[in-house]
Amino acid sequence: MNHPFLKNNLSRILFMVVWIVIGAIHATTYYFIYNVPINLALIDSVVWNGLFALLSVGLWFWVKMFDIETSRPFSIFINHIGTSVFSVLGIVFLHKLIIQNSWLSTNGYNQIFEQFEPSRYIAGFFYYILIVLVFYLIIYVGNFREKVSREAELKALVKDAELNWLKLQINPHFLFNSLNSISSLTISAPEKAQDMINRLSELLRYSLKQSPNSMVSLNDEIENCKKYLEIEQVRFGSRLKYSLNFTVDVLSCMVPSMVLQPLFENAIKHSVAQTETTSVIEVGIEQTNLGISVSVSNTLPPTP
The missing domain is CATH 3.30.565.10 (Histidine kinase-like ATPase, C-terminal domain)
Incomplete structure (x- = not known):
């Protein structure tokens, strides 16, 4: 199964719209609730959510490797625990690295970053869990639709088989009797x-x-x-x-x-x-x- 948000233009647009909405909520929260300057809030949102958007592209294929219907629950749990820790630590590190190597590091952002750094780990795990749950829901719906489609095809095949069986059971008797009648009539x-x-x-x-x-x-x-x-x-x-x-x-x-x-x-x-x-x-x-x-x-x- 291809990535559900990258398989066609409509899916890609939906993917971008979703992350733009998430980014807008992120920036708005920082600006109105935590009084972060709007320019800093926007840049922080773009970097943070952009990194998670990139993560979600690759995470889909990782989720597919540990499908709920084919993998053991314990194996799924252990793999996602390890992946989530690695992913969140990596994104927090990259986010900090990108910010510190930009003009924001000289514009009072370091103090703001240190203020929100502990909460970023919690937010990161929340992002990871939400993305994984959405992907598993998509997989479940796709599998369910495929099962319904296969069941409908199977029912159609059974009906065709029953109808063909009925034809094969009756037609030979009819032909046999007809040929016998023709044989008798050729003389009489x-x-x-x-x-x-x-x-x-x-x-x-x-x-x-x-x-x-x-x-x-x-x-x-x-x-x-x-x-x-x-x-x-x-x-x-x-x-x-x-x-x-x-x-x-x-x-x-x-x-x-x-x-x-x-x-x-x-x-x-x-x-x-x-x-x-x-x-x-x-x-x-x-x-x-x-x-x-x-x-x-x-x-x-x-x-x-």
């Missing part, structure tokens, strides 16, 4: 066999051109299912009838490809395929507040 009714071959080829062509995740209009799905029912009517003859009830407004709705045919196959399997009398497959499609509602039912004669 060649014209019907030819018609059934044409319908079957159209059905297979529709199935093959659809990718696993493709979406098609409900109108295309209904037309495809009509071809399927017509093929089954050749097989079952007058024993199979069907009724499609839907409104025109649902035809343009998008649905997963090949999602309706398994419903028809299941309805036929548990009706006309188990009786010698006429069975009617009734299909109702309507649009509701929750989406598209599809109902498929069959009629079986009452058992004596």
Whole structure:
């Protein structure tokens, strides 16, 4: 993961704005509360906060090395204790060195520096802890979003796998029965066999051109299912009838490809395929507040 405040122009601007605000609070506090001259307060703030801004750039990568989710708490604690002591002592030393080698050292600043030096160590540790906590929060949010994204992708893959599994379980049986019917018709009714071959080829062509995740209009799905029912009517003859009830407004709705045919196959399997009398497959499609509602039912004669 790149540095969260340096990965693009917007992040860099935000990084600078944050430190400018912190610096402004620093200088304002010195000027109004401790009566430090404004020029000295501003210079002190620029040097002090500038050093911590530079530290925060490198500290991000150190925090990443000791991620809460992958590192032991004791190891994290010990490493940050050592790093914080080294960082704070180093920044206080550099701050003093920069000030003493500038014109401020001859302008009464040394006395002011000595007055605030003890509190700088406390402020330095506070800065370090705050920066580390912000970085760990950013890492946590990033990991959480990644987990949510992966979970959503996994759920989508599971749904696709379930749908594909359903297709693979049903289509081979349908093809086997259709080919058996065609084989019988080539002898008894060649014209019907030819018609059934044409319908079957159209059905297979529709199935093959659809990718696993493709979406098609409900109108295309209904037309495809009509071809399927017509093929089954050749097989079952007058024993199979069907009724499609839907409104025109649902035809343009998008649905997963090949999602309706398994419903028809299941309805036929548990009706006309188990009786010698006429069975009617009734299909109702309507649009509701929750989406598209599809109902498929069959009629079986009452058992004596």
